[in-house]
Amino acid sequence: MSNKFHQLPYPTVVVIGGGFAGLQIAKYLHKKPYRVLVLDKNNFHTFQPLLYQVATGGLGSDAIAYPLRKIIGPMPNVAFRMATVQGVNTAQNEVITNVGNFHYDYLIIATGAITNYFGNTNVEKYAMPLKEIAESLDLRSNLLQEFERVLLTKTVTGTQPELNFVIVGGGPTGVELAGAFAEIKKNVVPHDFSELDPDLINTYLIEAAPRLLTAMQPHLAEAALQDLTNMGVQVLLNTLVTNYNGKTLYLKNGATIDTNTVVWAAGVKGNLINGLEKAVIVRGNRLKTNEFNVVEGYDNIFAVGDAAAITCAEFPDGHPMMASVAVQQGLHLAKNLYRLSKRQPMLPFVYRDKGSMATIGRNKAVVQTSMFTLKGFFAWFVWMFVHLLLLVGFRNRFITLLNWAWSYFSYKGAIRLIIRPYVSKYQRAAQPTGYGITAPQPELV
Amino acid sequence: MSNKFHQLPYPTVVVIGGGFAGLQIAKYLHKKPYRVLVLDKNNFHTFQPLLYQVATGGLGSDAIAYPLRKIIGPMPNVAFRMATVQGVNTAQNEVITNVGNFHYDYLIIATGAITNYFGNTNVEKYAMPLKEIAESLDLRSNLLQEFERVLLTKTVTGTQPELNFVIVGGGPTGVELAGAFAEIKKNVVPHDFSELDPDLINTYLIEAAPRLLTAMQPHLAEAALQDLTNMGVQVLLNTLVTNYNGKTLYLKNGATIDTNTVVWAAGVKGNLINGLEKAVIVRGNRLKTNEFNVVEGYDNIFAVGDAAAITCAEFPDGHPMMASVAVQQGLHLAKNLYRLSKRQPMLPFVYRDKGSMATIGRNKAVVQTSMFTLKGFFAWFVWMFVHLLLLVGFRNRFITLLNWAWSYFSYKGAIRLIIRPYVSKYQRAAQPTGYGITAPQPELV
Numbered sequence: 001m002s003n004k005f006h007q008l009p010y011p012t013v014v015v016i017g018g019g020f021a022g023l024q025i026a027k028y029l030h031k032k033p034y035r036v037l038v039l040d041k042n043n044f045h046t047f048q049p050l051l052y053q054v055a056t057g058g059l060g061s062d063a064i065a066y067p068l069r070k071i072i073g074p075m076p077n078v079a080f081r082m083a084t085v086q087g088v089n090t091a092q093n094e095v096i097t098n099v100g101n102f103h104y105d106y107l108i109i110a111t112g113a114i115t116n117y118f119g120n121t122n123v124e125k126y127a128m129p130l131k132e133i134a135e136s137l138d139l140r141s142n143l144l145q146e147f148e149r150v151l152l153t154k155t156v157t158g159t160q161p162e163l164n165f166v167i168v169g170g171g172p173t174g175v176e177l178a179g180a181f182a183e184i185k186k187n188v189v190p191h192d193f194s195e196l197d198p199d200l201i202n203t204y205l206i207e208a209a210p211r212l213l214t215a216m217q218p219h220l221a222e223a224a225l226q227d228l229t230n231m232g233v234q235v236l237l238n239t240l241v242t243n244y245n246g247k248t249l250y251l252k253n254g255a256t257i258d259t260n261t262v263v264w265a266a267g268v269k270g271n272l273i274n275g276l277e278k279a280v281i282v283r284g285n286r287l288k289t290n291e292f293n294v295v296e297g298y299d300n301i302f303a304v305g306d307a308a309a310i311t312c313a314e315f316p317d318g319h320p321m322m323a324s325v326a327v328q329q330g331l332h333l334a335k336n337l338y339r340l341s342k343r344q345p346m347l348p349f350v351y352r353d354k355g356s357m358a359t360i361g362r363n364k365a366v367v368q369t370s371m372f373t374l375k376g377f378f379a380w381f382v383w384m385f386v387h388l389l390l391l392v393g394f395r396n397r398f399i400t401l402l403n404w405a406w407s408y409f410s411y412k413g414a415i416r417l418i419i420r421p422y423v424s425k426y427q428r429a430a431q432p433t434g435y436g437i438t439a440p441q442p443e444l445v
Numbered sequence: 446m447s448n449k450f451h452q453l454p455y456p457t458v459v460v461i462g463g464g465f466a467g468l469q470i471a472k473y474l475h476k477k478p479y480r481v482l483v484l485d486k487n488n489f490h491t492f493q494p495l496l497y498q499v500a501t502g503g504l505g506s507d508a509i510a511y512p513l514r515k516i517i518g519p520m521p522n523v524a525f526r527m528a529t530v531q532g533v534n535t536a537q538n539e540v541i542t543n544v545g546n547f548h549y550d551y552l553i554i555a556t557g558a559i560t561n562y563f564g565n566t567n568v569e570k571y572a573m574p575l576k577e578i579a580e581s582l583d584l585r586s587n588l589l590q591e592f593e594r595v596l597l598t599k600t601v602t603g604t605q606p607e608l609n610f611v612i613v614g615g616g617p618t619g620v621e622l623a624g625a626f627a628e629i630k631k632n633v634v635p636h637d638f639s640e641l642d643p644d645l646i647n648t649y650l651i652e653a654a655p656r657l658l659t660a661m662q663p664h665l666a667e668a669a670l671q672d673l674t675n676m677g678v679q680v681l682l683n684t685l686v687t688n689y690n691g692k693t694l695y696l697k698n699g700a701t702i703d704t705n706t707v708v709w710a711a712g713v714k715g716n717l718i719n720g721l722e723k724a725v726i727v728r729g730n731r732l733k734t735n736e737f738n739v740v741e742g743y744d745n746i747f748a749v750g751d752a753a754a755i756t757c758a759e760f761p762d763g764h765p766m767m768a769s770v771a772v773q774q775g776l777h778l779a780k781n782l783y784r785l786s787k788r789q790p791m792l793p794f795v796y797r798d799k800g801s802m803a804t805i806g807r808n809k810a811v812v813q814t815s816m817f818t819l820k821g822f823f824a825w826f827v828w829m830f831v832h833l834l835l836l837v838g839f840r841n842r843f844i845t846l847l848n849w850a851w852s853y854f855s856y857k858g859a860i861r862l863i864i865r866p867y868v869s870k871y872q873r874a875a876q877p878t879g880y881g882i883t884a885p886q887p888e889l890v
Binding site: 191398 | 639862865
């Protein structure tokens, strides 16, 4: 292989994960005295905050996915390999992957978070997560298939499981998804599915806590609740999900909901890799690190972002699992590595709270920073502006802006495509050959 | 179901297929005295002429797929059902589908064409077709995976099957795809895969006939051959493929090519449905119709576009299997049905040759009409303009134009994403658990 990368006389940094943290590290260490190898199971960076828009047809996947090689490709001291990491051999300083083992001098675990089902294996089997592009496309297919399917039944009553959409988890993802569902019911269904009475569609947002958006101030959560309720979303607070069998969702209060669609947005946990001491795994499957992002008990292994927990008085369980923390920690760690190369001491990580926000629907959002809070139209505008800025790449920003403008003036998301039909595990068991749409007796003609 | 569609006192027209012909029929029969039911296995119309651009990362799938309900949804006398047609019961006037049976008074078979492997079952099993959006996304994934995979081998020599890309079929699809592959080699590989020597990549275009683009004039075919050769494509004319086992492609002249990627663009045939008399099936699996598109031997069954063969002196095997014929026949049949409803006699179909064209690469194309021929930059410009106009929907045109402008000035297609990794049947057999990328001994670090 005619590659100068091999001959670079630098220590090797292996970064597992091309997310918010990993990307910062790759970009900062460009032209610094390290050989940097980025590993990711995907060949693209995913802008997770907008997955819900792909799931609801507002954006195409190429608007929020960014090819990692587009950034890394031209960097002589940074390489990328598409690999699924299976573990780490800390004695040998090797990362074990599906395509072979890679040696490291420094290892950075930037693996992010995965969906947390809190041990409920049935929910894990039958509900739909929303942490990956492919999952968001599955959800888009599923939504559209439910409407197609219900039009095949003789009488639509509103008790059909096809028309009950349930989102579990009242954090930003759940709130944004519920709002987008409500807009589909209001704007898309009357146009595309004019045979269907939109009033028969039920959207539920289920939250275990007494209020939505528990990380935000109560008056913003109250505003989100009010907006969602006005949009027709049935918000169930203080409500625990106990089971789901692919057909019926069971709540702790004894109620049940017949539904084919349960989106699980109730929590995330660190995306662990095998081979580290059990003692470093703390609450939420994160890795206990010191303020230099060094994983406890190791001297050449770092963790950043969702995967890491720098425990301190203010954040006893680590910093919030959100993009802005990952960006800050990634950049900070990269700077520390550069300092190391110059034999300067590393600096401790100091978190700057950039605030948090959630959009609820057209002209509606809530924004909270350490300085001020916002709601309504202006918050929505800020939400759009910030998300556009955070998207990687000019093309993605431009395409996203155009799609948003289009949706805003047309009142509908444009990408209502079932490219790959979704077949749930329940349907797969019940109808092994179908494509998720099977019902007898169409009485249309 | 609260639907006025049922109560309309009109005869029912069932249209199988939402392609170029089916879409014309649905649009023209809007507000005419028919109940029109469009059936398609996809919920979108596919602009097939640009599939090769999705396959090569120039366009996202949402630029060339158009949701059928976006057009049909608001039409009170037109309905859509997502259904895979399994056959027709002509005695009962029923279409049999995976979601039940639909009664018709008039049936229109607008099922288009499918890939023709000419009976070669091995090629059918292991080669990649390019007639559907999902297939184009598979090809895009496969292309990118081959580059990712080859970077895992110790020494890249150019004999690796990963770096041999073969396209079989020198018609417009094959020519356009070969040109796009050549541009990836020239523009994308040096940027994204800078570790790889682009000269080691081989693109083959294999054609059984003595020249490319047999439907076009010889001097245009010669220009295409010259352009492709200059771009580094190895064009093999007078060359027949005899077998492919997923690893090695066998040619009739005794030569072999080791390759993981064989795109089969060597032919299409009519997409038949079960239940019609065998006698009406003519060359290329098309249905023999009279000049009113009535299938021979039936009085209420029509066929249009690729699925139909109106045999006449000029076209003894039916009109060319291309979009402009389908558009013309679809519109003509819809007008004839409207005439029928007014008790006017139907008019015979008269074909207007709109010409044909193929793009070869940046600033290069060939265009042939009954009035003139063009090649080079101006032909390329005409190609772009015509394809933009033919795309359904303002949004799709706009997004496509933007993507083309972006690619033109950046010299690279932007959508280099492996959203769903492609695993060929060969790889599936060899490595049941992997995601298409498996190789030992990475020697990168």
